[in-house]
Amino acid sequence: MKYQELFPIPIEWILDADRSMAQTVSSWAEQEVKSKRLEHKEDYDVLLLPAMRKLFVEIGLQALVLPEDIGGGGMNSPDVAMTATVLLEQVGAADPGIGFLFANTLALQYALAVASEADESLLNETAPSFCGEQVTLCSLVVPGYGFETRKHPTYYGLDFPARASMANGGWVVSGGPARPQCCGATAGLFGVVCDIGNGEPGILLVPGQVKGLARGERFKKTGLTASINADLKFNDVELPERALIARGSEAVRSVLSWYYMACAAVCAGALQSSHEILREWGDTRVIKGKGQVFKENPLVASLMGEIGGKTGTARLLTYNLARMLSRPIIYGSAGSGSLHVQAMSTLKQVCHLSMEALHGTMELMASAGYATEWNLERYWRDVKTLQTYATPETVAQTCMARQYFNLQKL
């Protein structure tokens, strides 16, 4: 039975063109990543680079959202939410780390090319980075915990990664150390959520090579190998006025809503692969010395049922969110309080469901689930890492409570 039949989503939302692109990406996943995982397990970093180049440059995912007249894929409308979700699911199934990079690129390009604030000259300026021959990685840099308790404007209690002020007709950005969502060591472009004055949030596009941007040491993390991360410092980074790609709370929230959708799609992809792995295990394993096929044991089956249910629900929630973001005419702006919180809530739920499903799968596969050889543990580590980056638990809860229960002070 096909995956879509097992875990259905409303197929009327998906275009033939989306399916065709998904097939291309799925072939890429099989040929460039999945089929090489075992032979390259000792050298996964090196394996990823050519695979990423094929995906981002040759297949063209990094230019997908940019207008056609500047060399992009021409999908610079909210409709691309559904297309991107279909593709991100396939990329996430291959490698959630690469999916996470694409999620960051998508969010940043949404601000550049889809949202109304986009500046044409900035778009033209950045197009060669995405439409040329090199891979250009992007990262959001979002508010996070502070390391000091002095009073300054916060983003709903979180510290801004940097502050930006106008001087001589441009922006001067200072702050850090700040932890980017991904690729702090290698990204070519950062979308930095700054305090642009009196606590007003804005996203500034910061080129990776700009003077005054200092990258810290690369650090290791639980998963998401494709993202080589390092903290950033902004030492009076000078940027042109047009570098502000999102201004105000609603604009920033809309970027984050798209980002949450993209991250949820990556998790859905990870679940697709873990389902394949468990399915093979359940079909072939024999237990209790009585020739009982693993999946036919009632206790195993009950846990498999839970895992299947969570996989299907996570997928459905993800596509539902993509649909809402692709139809602002029906559901309103991606930056509205309600849709933003819906996006955050969806990602939080999808992360929880994904982790529960992956934990359960690992329990059923025991040591094989834990061994690198069976490939499952990679997804378990990757999704957990994504969860810690994209949705710090208590922060998300407060945001949701603020919207759902009309909090006034938090």
Place this chain on the structure above:
Amino acid sequence: MRTIDDFTTPVEYLTPLDRYLKRMARDWAETAVIPHRRSFDEDWESHNLIEPAFDKLMGEMGFQRFFFPEEFGGFGMGHSGYAGVGGFRVCEEVSRADSGMGVAFAVLHWPLLMICKKPHVNRRLCEEFAPMFCNTTKAVFAANAMTEPQGGSDIENLDLLKGATIQTTAILDGDEWVINGHKLWPTNSGGVSKLFGVVCTTKAGSSDPNDFAFIFVPANTYGCTQGKPYQKAGMASDKNGDIWFENVRVPVWYRAHGPGEDFKYFKEMVSWGNMLSVAFCTGAMLNAYELLSDFCTRTSFRGKPLKENDDIAGVLADVARDIEVTRIVGYQAARMLDRPDLYGDSWSDEIVTKCRAYKYFACDKAIEVLENAMNIMGPHGSDRVEDIEKHWRDVKIIQLWLGGKQLGQMEVARWYYDCKTL
């Protein structure tokens, strides 16, 4: 300022040596492991960094002599009424630094339990193997060779299968056992062990406990080969690989006890494995508390330290509660194994079952605590610098081993609800 020593310990259960065991193990952890553990993942195959720390703990400090009788150079804990709580304490302290080391350290004692623990001390085998462990300042590992490729947790499923699925055979040939079989994934395999306790059958397919055999095989015996260690999600300090036995010959008296008795005391070993698994979990949880406490003090949210926010504090409270409760459970399990006069034999179905229940409870709680800690810390939770993520990766395997949670659930249901067919 609260510390991990403010978590409750049932003081009336503890060995008189407790404060010394704790101090020694903690000092070792602080100096030999914690400053270096972030590099252990890359050391999973060579153990260049990990081995010196083991040498210090097991060889120089002598903890590998824990169970052996004093007359053979051991600490004599196998004869004391405190091996359980003493072992729990040491394993918890070791696991606070690195639960992979806790597992490897504990499992070295596992086969030795069969011959060093009263009331079933096999003095001849103690005398035979004690020099290997007691006359050296280098770490010496032993392993239980149990799991087989085709059976997974079947071997630990003693109540149901009674060894019927074991395919490693031991055939008596004169005054020697001839052993043939393939074992997969034992802790301390992958080339590190000097001695194996091999679970085998004297009659393939038999479910008669008399045919279950536990036979010692020195790793350098002709016909015994080990594969390379497997790469895993974590737990770099514990190597797991394949072991093949091809016409391996050992003296007849290398069998731990004999028909029926091997089966019985192997069940005791399962009880101990489960009890010590709780210690691995609580060790990791105690360190998670320390790391979380530090992080939530030095970082801010809403303009004040993280821990001073009510919503964060609520989660922190749950973490502390879970550590308190799990630790009490672990010490209770250890006490039950130390006092068979009060609680029954450690190999009884009742004790085996209860230790299973404690183990899978502790594993669930440990995962929950570490997930909560990572979720609170956000991007820093998956950053190796903060050490939490290492515990999270390491602890997961504790939940999976010894048959995993599902086997635990079956055994618990079978005993508490008198199930007949599970």
